Amino acid sequence: MEQIIVKRKPRKCPKCKGDVYEILFGEPICSEKEMFKRTGKHYIFYGCIISDNDPNWACSKCGQEFRKE
Template sequence: MNNTSTRVERAQKPRKCPECGQAPLASILYGMPAFDEELERKMNEGRITLGGCCISDDDPAWECTHCGLKIFRRQVQ
């Protein structure tokens, strides 16, 4: 599990985890998804993880399913 307190931000989804080097990173899906075979397959492959139904304007976009590092989308200024 990730123990760093430094916020990690990227403009786009990294190919591999900047902390542990594992790939692929999972996209975090928020809200109430409709579960189907495709969603289940992507979750089993580590390509999607669920982020819950409470959404803020500052939620991480990606997560390493190996070490748990959460990566935020860098906001364009």
């Protein structure tokens, strides 16, 4: 999927109007739900896929990825 390059985190996905969440990389310490309970923030866990152009945020509905400019 093509990433969308943005200056800052979009509030809503421009494609489906879904909520856009911050992506966390690495081994998750708990579930996404548990993380929300703990931090009050929604995250999407991406596991250990580290590349040169990792996205910073992703749409919770359609999975559209966003990367900081």
